Amino acid sequence: MNLAQQIINGLxxxxxxxxxxxxxxxxxxxxxxxxxxxGQLYMLAAFxxxxxxxxxxxxxxxxxxxxxxxxxxxGVLLQAMMLRPVMQQNLTSLMIVTLGFxxxxxxxxxxxxxxxxxxxxxPLEAASLRFGGVWFTWQDVITLLGTLLLFAALWxxxxxxxxxxxxxSVAEDPKLAQLFGIDASLIYIGVFVFECAAVALGAGLxxxxxxxxxxxxxxxxxxxxxxxxxxxxxxxxGSLLAGFGLGMFNALFGALVSPAYTTAAAFLILLxxxxxxxxxxxxx
Amino acid sequence: xxxxxxxxGISARYGGNVALDxxxxxxxxxxxxxxVGANGAGKSTLVNALAGWSRGRPIVRGTVRLDxxxxxxxxxHRRAKRGLVLVPEGKGIFSDLTVSENLALxxxxxxIAGRHxxxxxxxxxxxxxxxxxxxxxxxxLSGGERQMVAVSRALRAAPRVLLLDEPSAGLAPxxxxxxxxxxxxxxxxxxxxxxxxxxxxxxxxLVDDLYLLERGRLVASGTAAExxxxxxxxxxxxxxxxx
Numbered sequence: 002m003n004l005a006q007q008i009i010n011g012l013x014x015x016x017x018x019x020x021x022x023x024x025x026x027x028x029x030x031x032x033x034x035x036x037x038x039x040g041q042l043y044m045l046a047a048f049x050x051x052x053x054x055x056x057x058x059x060x061x062x063x064x065x066x067x068x069x070x071x072x073x074x075x076g077v078l079l080q081a082m083m084l085r086p087v088m089q090q091n092l093t094s095l096m097i098v099t100l101g102f103x104x105x106x107x108x109x110x111x112x113x114x115x116x117x118x119x120x121x122x123x124p125l126e127a128a129s130l131r132f133g134g135v136w137f138t139w140q141d142v143i144t145l146l147g148t149l150l151l152f153a154a155l156w157x158x159x160x161x162x163x164x165x166x167x168x169x170s171v172a173e174d175p176k177l178a179q180l181f182g183i184d185a186s187l188i189y190i191g192v193f194v195f196e197c198a199a200v201a202l203g204a205g206l207x208x209x210x211x212x213x214x215x216x217x218x219x220x221x222x223x224x225x226x227x228x229x230x231x232x233x234x235x236x237x238x239g240s241l242l243a244g245f246g247l248g249m250f251n252a253l254f255g256a257l258v259s260p261a262y263t264t265a266a267a268f269l270i271l272l273x274x275x276x277x278x279x280x281x282x283x284x285x
Numbered sequence: 286x287x288x289x290x291x292x293x294g295i296s297a298r299y300g301g302n303v304a305l306d307x308x309x310x311x312x313x314x315x316x317x318x319x320x321v322g323a324n325g326a327g328k329s330t331l332v333n334a335l336a337g338w339s340r341g342r343p344i345v346r347g348t349v350r351l352d353x354x355x356x357x358x359x360x361x362h363r364r365a366k367r368g369l370v371l372v373p374e375g376k377g378i379f380s381d382l383t384v385s386e387n388l389a390l391x392x393x394x395x396x397i398a399g400r401h402x403x404x405x406x407x408x409x410x411x412x413x414x415x416x417x418x419x420x421x422x423x424x425x426l427s428g429g430e431r432q433m434v435a436v437s438r439a440l441r442a443a444p445r446v447l448l449l450d451e452p453s454a455g456l457a458p459x460x461x462x463x464x465x466x467x468x469x470x471x472x473x474x475x476x477x478x479x480x481x482x483x484x485x486x487x488x489x490x491l492v493d494d495l496y497l498l499e500r501g502r503l504v505a506s507g508t509a510a511e512x513x514x515x516x517x518x519x520x521x522x523x524x525x526x527x528x
Binding site: 163166167169170173174176177178179180181182183184185 | 336338340360361362365366370371372373376377378379380381382386389390391392438442
C-alpha cells in the first residue's frame, strides 16, 4: 500500500464529504431544520450541470454556477411550500415533506434525464499532477481548496457577523427572534437556499469523479448524516473535521481491509464516538 | 390626552377557553401604565396579544393602534419595527449569544421621528453591569442580568411603547425596585410604558394609571392614586380588609 497516496485520497474524499454536508450543518444545526431530499438535490444539481454542458453547449465552469443558481431558486420554492411546518419547528412533518420532495425530484429527473448513467465531465479531472509516488488531479485540488474556503467563510459569517448571530438566534428560538424585529421566515428561506446552493456546488465538484445516475443520492444523504452527527450538530469546524476524518478512515480502511465494508465500519465509528461524546466531536 | 397605544375589544381564546374577553386598554404618551391581576387573570395574554406574539396559538380579536395607526394583521417583527416592543415574561434573551450579540441583533429603525434611539453608552449608563458582561453568553448571566439585557435590547429598538411583562419574576426584591425605578426614570424622559406586574405594591408606587384584570375581564381602572383606595385592590393585593 502507498500510504502517502492513501492519505491524499482520504483528504480528497473527506473534503468531498464535508462539502456535500456543509449545507446540512447549517440547516440542522443553525436552523433546526432537516431536508431528506438532500441526496436527490445533489443528483439534480449534477444533472442540471451535465444537461447545461450537453444540451446548451456551455463549458464546465459555466455549467456548475448555473446548477448552483438553479438549486438556489429551487430552494426558495421548496421553502415557500413548507414554511408552515418550518415556522412551527415541526421536525416530523419536515422529515416527511422533504422525503416526499426527494421522491418527486428523483421521479421527475428520471423522466427528464432517463435512467442511464451519464458522464458529467470536468476538464480538471483529466489534468493530473504527480509528485513521486503520489498522484492527484486538479479537480481534487479545487475540491479541497473550495471546501476549506467555504468552511472558513461560513465559520466567519456564523461567528463574526450580525447575520450569523441572527441565524443562531432564529435557531435557538424563532418566536423570541420575532420580538427583536427579525423576520424568521426570511432567515429560514436564506438558510434553505444556502443548503441547496451548497449541495449543488458539492455536486459540481464531486460528481464528475464517477458516472451520474438519477437513482443516486441515498449514499450522499447517509454520508451527510454521518458527517453532521459525528462533527456535532451545528458545529462548522466539527463537520469539517468529521468529513476529513471519515474520508481518511474510508481510504485507509478500503486499502487495508476491504472497500466493501467501509460504510459498515464508518457507522461503527459513528456509534463509538456517540457513546463517548454523545453530542459529537465538535460539541462544546 | 394623546394615546401612544390604544387597544379596544381585545379578546383571546385557546381552543374553547376564553383567556381575554373584550379588554380595552390605553397608554397615554409619556406615561407608565400598570396591569395587575391574579395568576391566570390574562395579563400576559393581553400584552402578548398587543404585540401580536404568543408561544401558543391563541385566536385573538380586537384592534390595536400605535400612535393612531392600526397594527391589526401585522406580524410581531413588524410591530416591533413600528415601535411596539415587548419584553416577554421569562426567557427574553438568547442564551447561546453573548450580551453584545443579543444587543446587536436589534437594527435601529429607519424612521426614528418621535422616537429616542438609545445608544450603547446610554444602555451601559443605565445598566453598568452589562458593560462588564458584554462578552458573556446569555446562559452565563444571572436572572437580574438577563432581565437587564432583555430591557436593553428593547430600548435599542427605540420603542414608541414598551411592553414589559413581569420583569420582577425570579428577581430579588432589591433588584425589582432598582429595575422598576430605572423604568420610571425613562418614562419621566418621555417613554410610554405598559407594565405587567404581580408586585402590586411596587407597581402602585411607580405607575401613573392602573388596570385590574380578573379572569380575562377588565374590572377596574383609574389613576394610581384612585386605585390605591379601590377596595378590590386593598382587599386582594395590599392585605387591608374593608369593613
